[in-house]
Amino acid sequence: MDLNAQLRLEACLISHAHLDHIRDLATIADNRCQAECEPLIVGATAPTIRTLKKHFFNNLIWPDFSEIPSKANPTVRFVELKHEKPTTIAGYVVRSVAVQHTIDSSGFIVQGDDATIAYSGDTGPTDRLWELLRKEPNLKALLMEVSFPNREQKLATVSGHHTPRTLIKDLKKFGKPEDLPTLLYHIKPVFQAEVEQECAKLKRVNLAVMALDEEFVL
Numbered sequence: 774m775d776l777n778a779q780l781r782l783e784a785c786l787i788s789h790a791h792l793d794h795i796r797d798l799a800t801i802a803d804n805r806c807q808a809e810c811e812p813l814i815v816g817a818t819a820p821t822i823r824t825l826k827k828h829f830f831n832n833l834i835w836p837d838f839s840e841i842p843s844k845a846n847p848t849v850r851f852v853e854l855k856h857e858k859p860t861t862i863a864g865y866v867v868r869s870v871a872v873q874h875t876i877d878s879s880g881f882i883v884q885g886d887d888a889t890i891a892y893s894g895d896t897g898p899t900d901r902l903w904e905l906l907r908k909e910p911n912l913k914a915l916l917m918e919v920s921f922p923n924r925e926q927k928l929a930t931v932s933g934h935h936t937p938r939t940l941i942k943d944l945k946k947f948g949k950p951e952d953l954p955t956l957l958y959h960i961k962p963v964f965q966a967e968v969e970q971e972c973a974k975l976k977r978v979n980l981a982v983m984a985l986d987e988e989f990v991l
Protein backbone atom coordinates (compact mmCIF):
# COMPACT_ATOMS: atom_id res chain seq x y z
CA MET A 774 0.00 0.00 0.00
CA ASP A 775 1.16 3.51 -0.72
CA LEU A 776 1.23 6.02 2.13
CA ASN A 777 -2.29 7.31 1.42
CA ALA A 778 -3.76 3.81 1.49
CA GLN A 779 -1.93 3.10 4.75
CA LEU A 780 -3.43 6.22 6.33
CA ARG A 781 -6.97 5.41 5.07
CA LEU A 782 -6.93 1.90 6.49
CA GLU A 783 -9.49 1.39 9.25
CA ALA A 784 -8.85 -2.15 10.38
CA CYS A 785 -7.00 -5.33 9.59
CA LEU A 786 -7.43 -8.96 10.58
CA ILE A 787 -4.35 -10.97 11.54
CA SER A 788 -4.57 -14.70 10.95
CA HIS A 789 -1.53 -15.58 13.02
CA ALA A 790 1.74 -14.13 14.22
CA HIS A 791 4.14 -15.44 11.56
CA LEU A 792 6.32 -12.67 10.20
CA ASP A 793 5.01 -12.78 6.62
CA HIS A 794 1.57 -11.87 8.04
CA ILE A 795 2.57 -9.13 10.48
CA ARG A 796 5.72 -7.40 9.23
CA ASP A 797 3.92 -4.58 7.42
CA LEU A 798 2.17 -3.59 10.64
CA ALA A 799 5.52 -2.13 11.75
CA THR A 800 5.67 0.40 8.91
CA ILE A 801 1.95 1.10 8.87
CA ALA A 802 1.91 1.84 12.61
CA ASP A 803 4.95 4.11 12.38
CA ASN A 804 3.52 6.09 9.44
CA ARG A 805 0.06 6.43 11.00
CA CYS A 806 1.48 7.57 14.31
CA GLN A 807 3.19 10.54 12.66
CA ALA A 808 0.05 11.39 10.65
CA GLU A 809 -2.11 11.44 13.80
CA CYS A 810 -4.59 8.92 12.39
CA GLU A 811 -7.43 7.27 14.25
CA PRO A 812 -6.30 4.07 16.01
CA LEU A 813 -5.83 1.18 13.58
CA ILE A 814 -8.06 -1.70 14.67
CA VAL A 815 -6.15 -4.99 14.65
CA GLY A 816 -8.52 -7.95 14.99
CA ALA A 817 -6.97 -11.24 16.10
CA THR A 818 -7.37 -14.04 18.63
CA ALA A 819 -5.93 -13.75 22.14
CA PRO A 820 -2.86 -15.97 21.42
CA THR A 821 -1.98 -13.89 18.34
CA ILE A 822 -2.39 -10.60 20.21
CA ARG A 823 -0.24 -11.97 23.05
CA THR A 824 2.53 -12.92 20.62
CA LEU A 825 2.36 -9.56 18.83
CA LYS A 826 2.72 -7.72 22.15
CA LYS A 827 5.46 -9.95 23.55
CA HIS A 828 7.63 -10.45 20.48
CA PHE A 829 6.91 -7.61 18.05
CA PHE A 830 5.46 -4.44 19.60
CA ASN A 831 7.63 -5.06 22.67
CA ASN A 832 9.71 -1.87 22.78
CA LEU A 833 12.75 -3.89 21.62
CA ILE A 834 11.98 -5.06 18.09
CA TRP A 835 9.59 -2.13 17.61
CA PRO A 836 7.85 0.41 19.86
CA ASP A 837 4.64 -0.63 21.59
CA PHE A 838 2.25 1.31 19.37
CA SER A 839 -0.70 0.11 21.44
CA GLU A 840 0.46 2.68 24.03
CA ILE A 841 1.84 5.39 21.72
CA PRO A 842 1.14 8.28 21.75
CA SER A 843 -1.03 7.34 24.76
CA LYS A 844 -2.92 4.36 26.15
CA ALA A 845 -6.18 6.28 25.73
CA ASN A 846 -5.48 7.20 22.11
CA PRO A 847 -3.06 4.63 20.72
CA THR A 848 -1.84 4.10 17.15
CA VAL A 849 -2.87 0.43 17.23
CA ARG A 850 -5.92 -0.91 19.06
CA PHE A 851 -6.18 -4.67 19.43
CA VAL A 852 -9.66 -6.19 19.27
CA GLU A 853 -9.78 -9.76 20.55
CA LEU A 854 -11.75 -12.22 18.45
CA LYS A 855 -13.23 -15.36 19.99
CA HIS A 856 -13.62 -18.22 17.55
CA GLU A 857 -16.97 -18.23 15.76
CA LYS A 858 -18.32 -15.31 17.80
CA PRO A 859 -19.54 -12.47 15.53
CA THR A 860 -17.65 -9.22 16.18
CA THR A 861 -18.28 -5.97 14.32
CA ILE A 862 -15.11 -4.43 12.91
CA ALA A 863 -15.15 -1.41 10.59
CA GLY A 864 -18.81 -2.05 9.74
CA TYR A 865 -18.32 -5.72 8.88
CA VAL A 866 -19.37 -8.71 10.96
CA VAL A 867 -16.28 -10.85 11.42
CA ARG A 868 -15.94 -14.39 12.70
CA SER A 869 -12.62 -16.13 13.25
CA VAL A 870 -12.37 -19.88 12.76
CA ALA A 871 -9.57 -22.09 14.08
CA VAL A 872 -7.54 -23.65 11.27
CA GLN A 873 -4.59 -26.04 11.13
CA HIS A 874 -1.09 -24.53 11.19
CA THR A 875 2.15 -24.77 13.21
CA ILE A 876 0.99 -22.04 15.59
CA ASP A 877 -2.45 -20.70 16.56
CA SER A 878 -3.95 -19.62 13.23
CA SER A 879 -7.39 -18.40 12.16
CA GLY A 880 -9.42 -18.13 9.04
CA PHE A 881 -12.01 -15.36 8.84
CA ILE A 882 -15.55 -15.04 7.57
CA VAL A 883 -16.32 -11.39 6.80
CA GLN A 884 -19.92 -10.42 6.28
CA GLY A 885 -20.94 -7.12 4.70
CA ASP A 886 -24.42 -5.85 3.85
CA ASP A 887 -24.45 -7.40 0.39
CA ALA A 888 -21.78 -10.07 0.43
CA THR A 889 -19.70 -12.38 2.55
CA ILE A 890 -16.13 -13.40 1.85
CA ALA A 891 -13.87 -15.84 3.63
CA TYR A 892 -10.11 -16.04 4.12
CA SER A 893 -8.44 -19.29 5.03
CA GLY A 894 -5.38 -17.94 6.85
CA ASP A 895 -2.36 -20.23 6.72
CA THR A 896 -3.67 -23.75 7.04
CA GLY A 897 -3.27 -27.33 6.04
CA PRO A 898 -6.25 -29.71 5.80
CA THR A 899 -9.05 -28.71 8.18
CA ASP A 900 -12.77 -29.42 8.67
CA ARG A 901 -14.51 -26.72 10.69
CA LEU A 902 -13.89 -23.90 8.20
CA TRP A 903 -15.63 -25.89 5.46
CA GLU A 904 -18.53 -26.80 7.75
CA LEU A 905 -19.16 -23.12 8.40
CA LEU A 906 -18.68 -22.06 4.77
CA ARG A 907 -21.24 -24.63 3.61
CA LYS A 908 -23.82 -22.84 5.74
CA GLU A 909 -23.00 -19.32 4.49
CA PRO A 910 -25.92 -18.10 2.34
CA ASN A 911 -24.18 -15.16 0.69
CA LEU A 912 -20.60 -16.34 0.27
CA LYS A 913 -19.12 -14.62 -2.81
CA ALA A 914 -15.48 -15.67 -2.62
CA LEU A 915 -12.86 -17.54 -0.64
CA LEU A 916 -9.28 -16.36 -0.38
CA MET A 917 -7.51 -19.68 -0.06
CA GLU A 918 -3.96 -20.65 0.70
CA VAL A 919 -1.90 -23.08 -1.34
CA SER A 920 1.86 -23.01 -0.77
CA PHE A 921 3.83 -25.94 -2.19
CA PRO A 922 3.69 -28.27 -5.23
CA ASN A 923 2.64 -31.90 -4.75
CA ARG A 924 6.23 -33.18 -4.70
CA GLU A 925 6.83 -31.08 -1.56
CA GLN A 926 3.96 -32.74 0.33
CA LYS A 927 6.16 -33.64 3.33
CA LEU A 928 7.24 -30.04 3.77
CA ALA A 929 3.66 -28.85 3.34
CA THR A 930 2.45 -31.30 5.98
CA VAL A 931 5.05 -30.39 8.64
CA SER A 932 4.64 -26.65 8.00
CA GLY A 933 0.82 -26.67 8.02
CA HIS A 934 0.21 -25.71 4.40
CA HIS A 935 -1.62 -26.99 1.33
CA THR A 936 -0.42 -28.54 -1.91
CA PRO A 937 -2.84 -28.77 -4.87
CA ARG A 938 -3.45 -32.42 -3.87
CA THR A 939 -4.66 -31.56 -0.35
CA LEU A 940 -6.37 -28.40 -1.62
CA ILE A 941 -8.73 -30.33 -3.88
CA LYS A 942 -9.59 -32.73 -1.05
CA ASP A 943 -10.46 -29.83 1.22
CA LEU A 944 -12.38 -27.91 -1.46
CA LYS A 945 -14.62 -30.96 -1.88
CA LYS A 946 -15.64 -30.60 1.77
CA PHE A 947 -17.47 -27.46 0.64
CA GLY A 948 -19.73 -29.62 -1.51
CA LYS A 949 -19.77 -27.80 -4.84
CA PRO A 950 -16.44 -25.96 -5.10
CA GLU A 951 -17.20 -25.04 -8.71
CA ASP A 952 -19.80 -22.63 -7.28
CA LEU A 953 -17.28 -20.88 -5.02
CA PRO A 954 -14.87 -18.38 -6.62
CA THR A 955 -11.62 -19.37 -4.94
CA LEU A 956 -8.71 -16.93 -5.05
CA LEU A 957 -5.39 -18.59 -4.36
CA TYR A 958 -2.61 -16.88 -2.44
CA HIS A 959 0.53 -17.77 -0.42
CA ILE A 960 2.17 -19.72 -3.26
CA LYS A 961 5.89 -19.85 -2.48
CA PRO A 962 7.59 -17.80 -5.21
CA VAL A 963 10.15 -20.52 -6.03
CA PHE A 964 7.27 -22.89 -6.85
CA GLN A 965 4.86 -20.39 -8.44
CA ALA A 966 4.79 -21.87 -11.96
CA GLU A 967 4.64 -25.48 -10.74
CA VAL A 968 1.81 -24.86 -8.28
CA GLU A 969 -0.15 -22.92 -10.91
CA GLN A 970 0.24 -25.77 -13.40
CA GLU A 971 -0.91 -28.35 -10.85
CA CYS A 972 -3.89 -26.21 -9.85
CA ALA A 973 -4.86 -25.74 -13.50
CA LYS A 974 -5.33 -29.52 -13.75
CA LEU A 975 -7.85 -29.68 -10.90
CA LYS A 976 -11.36 -30.40 -12.11
CA ARG A 977 -14.74 -28.99 -11.05
CA VAL A 978 -13.26 -26.03 -9.20
CA ASN A 979 -13.39 -22.27 -9.62
CA LEU A 980 -9.80 -21.16 -9.09
CA ALA A 981 -7.90 -17.98 -9.85
CA VAL A 982 -4.46 -16.99 -8.64
CA MET A 983 -4.33 -13.67 -6.82
CA ALA A 984 -1.76 -11.13 -7.94
CA LEU A 985 -0.04 -8.40 -5.97
CA ASP A 986 -1.96 -5.07 -5.91
CA GLU A 987 -5.28 -6.66 -6.86
CA GLU A 988 -8.20 -5.05 -5.09
CA PHE A 989 -11.63 -6.47 -4.37
CA VAL A 990 -14.71 -4.42 -3.76
CA LEU A 991 -17.43 -5.90 -1.57
Ligand SMILES: [Zn+2]
Pocket residue numbers: 789791874895
Ligand atom coordinates in the same frame (compact mmCIF):
# COMPACT_ATOMS: atom_id res chain seq x y z
ZN1 LIG B 1 2.26 -19.15 8.80
Ligand SMILES: [Zn+2]
Pocket residue numbers: 791793794895959
Ligand atom coordinates in the same frame (compact mmCIF):
# COMPACT_ATOMS: atom_id res chain seq x y z
ZN1 LIG C 1 2.18 -17.33 5.80
